[in-house]
Amino acid sequence: xxxxxxxxxxxxxxxxxxxxxxxxxxxxxxxxxxxxxxxxxxxxxxxxxxxxxxxxxxxxxxxxxxxxxxxxxxxxxxxxxxxxxxxxxxxxxxxxxxxxxxxxxxxxxxxxxxxxxxxxxxxxxxxxxxxxxxxxxxxxxxxxxxxxxxxxxxxxxxxxxxxxxxxxxxxxxxxxxxxxxxxxxxxxxxxxxxxxxxxxxxxxxxxxxxxxxxxxxxxxxxxxxxxxxxxxxxxxxxxxxxxxxxxxxxxxxxxxxxxxxxxxxxxxxxxxxxxxxxxxxxxxxxxxxxxxxxxxxxxxxxxxxxxxxxxxxxxxxxxxxxxxxxxxxxxxxxxxxxxxxxxxxxxxxxxxxxxxxxxxxxxxxxxxxxxxxxxxxxxxxxxxxxxxxxxxxxxxxxxxxxxxxxxxxxxxxxxxxxxxxxxxxxxxxxxxxxxxxxxxxxxxxxxxxxxxxxxxxxxxxxxxxxxxxxx
Ligand SMILES: [Zn+2]
Numbered sequence: 001x002x003x004x005x006x007x008x009x010x011x012x013x014x015x016x017x018x019x020x021x022x023x024x025x026x027x028x029x030x031x032x033x034x035x036x037x038x039x040x041x042x043x044x045x046x047x048x049x050x051x052x053x054x055x056x057x058x059x060x061x062x063x064x065x066x067x068x069x070x071x072x073x074x075x076x077x078x079x080x081x082x083x084x085x086x087x088x089x090x091x092x093x094x095x096x097x098x099x100x101x102x103x104x105x106x107x108x109x110x111x112x113x114x115x116x117x118x119x120x121x122x123x124x125x126x127x128x129x130x131x132x133x134x135x136x137x138x139x140x141x142x143x144x145x146x147x148x149x150x151x152x153x154x155x156x157x158x159x160x161x162x163x164x165x166x167x168x169x170x171x172x173x174x175x176x177x178x179x180x181x182x183x184x185x186x187x188x189x190x191x192x193x194x195x196x197x198x199x200x201x202x203x204x205x206x207x208x209x210x211x212x213x214x215x216x217x218x219x220x221x222x223x224x225x226x227x228x229x230x231x232x233x234x235x236x237x238x239x240x241x242x243x244x245x246x247x248x249x250x251x252x253x254x255x256x257x258x259x260x261x262x263x264x265x266x267x268x269x270x271x272x273x274x275x276x277x278x279x280x281x282x283x284x285x286x287x288x289x290x291x292x293x294x295x296x297x298x299x300x301x302x303x304x305x306x307x308x309x310x311x312x313x314x315x316x317x318x319x320x321x322x323x324x325x326x327x328x329x330x331x332x333x334x335x336x337x338x339x340x341x342x343x344x345x346x347x348x349x350x351x352x353x354x355x356x357x358x359x360x361x362x363x364x365x366x367x368x369x370x371x372x373x374x375x376x377x378x379x380x381x382x383x384x385x386x387x388x389x390x391x392x393x394x395x396x397x398x399x400x401x402x403x404x405x406x407x408x409x410x411x412x413x414x415x416x417x418x419x420x421x422x423x424x425x426x427x428x429x430x431x432x433x434x435x436x437x438x439x440x441x442x443x444x445x446x447x448x449x450x451x452x453x454x455x456x457x458x459x460x461x462x463x464x465x466x467x468x469x470x471x
Contacts, residue, residue: 005240006037007248010048011256011264015075016056019082021304021322021334022296024258025289028322029386030255031088035442036383040375045248048083049094050076050461053133054227058213063127072097082306086322087315087445094238096230104237105230107204111275113219116162120156123205124157131259132227134205147259148431154215160205161217163229166268169201175269175279182282184265186329186385189258189285190264194267204267232268236277251279255386261285286387287327292335304336312336316444317343317467323388323443346396352467354404355433355451361413362426362459369456370434379439392443399436403429430455
């Protein structure tokens with residue numbers, strides 16, 4: 001039998017900052033999807049990592065009196081540690097300073113060069129060091145990048161190697177407009193990209209003369225590969241240098257934030273077409289979190305570090321809260337106060353309390369385990385469009401709330417343990433709980449394991465509450 005393959009990626013996080021709720025948002029979402037596809041019996045490859053080259057990294061390292069590599073070696077483990085805290089099940093953590101990645105980047109660029117798509121030119125324009133990219137006049141607000149402070153935008157003029165991005169525009173438009181593809185998803189993003197493509201696309205420089213912290217261009221060692229080009233190739237390079245992963249290319253899904261949509265759907269696609277490689281099957285672009293109505297920012301110091309989330313809600317609680325507030329459409333507003341409210345309402349007072357009541361009443365009762373559960377189509381469809389909030393609501397509406405209702409209507413605790421009706425009611429509640437837990441397992445894997453253990457064979461006592469109430 002040919003096992004279905006699912007290759008999912010997060011963007012690799014730029015290493016000039018530490019892990020935040022923003023990067024946790026994409027990573028938790030990818031993890032939920034990776035776990036769900038494993039649940040379906042697919043062969044899954046889940047990739048995340050860090051983007052470590054470029055001017056900005058060299059700048060930060062210098063300020064700290066470190067070499068860029070020393071600096072990267074200090075920060076990359078912080079990402080790995082944050083994802084461990086959140087029980088992220090990535091199969092590999094890629095770092096773009098890995099020599100194996102660097103080798104694939106060189107080979108990839110050489111292929112593009114050999115296909116005649118690289119030429120030498122002069123680049124002049126406004127450059128945002130924060131984004132590490134050139135900006136057109138229309139992308140600037142009051143003369144600077146809207147995502148970064150004014151001093152990050154500088155006028156640059158240098159001799160670079162250029163990639164013939166413009167010559168791939170017709171092919172990219174065709175691919176995006178093809179109804180059977182999900183290359184740009186959700187739907188609304190398609191028109192945004194198509195409009196930008198039709199407005200005219202300039203070729204892009206793929207090398208830097210003045211940046212030494214990067215991978216040398218294979219045909220001109222005096223220049224380094226532009227950090228974005230190097231970073232995008234990570235998705236492909238990991239499948240090439242890791243054993244047994246070659247079949248996973250093309251990626252099934254690139255999960256990304258809206259600020260990097262252009263790079264992932266236009267530039268990356270053109271690079272792959274030039275290198276004569278298959279393009280990814282789907283990209284999903286999410287919006288941002290705002291925190292208590294405000295943009296997340298370093299100066300406001302209003303971000304929520306993953307450590308603080310886990311200290312408060314535990315790993316499963318944090319994962320649940322992050323996933324169910326995932327900004328699949330518009331920006332989503334989050335905050336610790338609302339997180340506490342939702343945690344108590346959904347997990348402590350509802351699901352956790354239900355499991356604890358039923359496990360106490362049913363202690364010692366013999367239960368049959370659910371046989372192979374087919375995956376519900378509605379639930380599957382909601383995950384495919386990253387509507388984790390709706391998917392979880394479906395679990396509560398279909399299993400958890402009916403179990404609570406049944407329990408409260410039939411009051412099995414008023415009857416003795418040997419009463420047949422009492423046992424039937426409890427078995428029915430247990431069936432609903434274990435199915436709910438099966439569907440919840442991509443979100444709350446540790447609790448799902450405990451639930452499974454509790455209701456396997458003879459019902460065992462729960463040592464402690466699954467989700468202790470938070471004051
Ligand atoms: Zn910027």
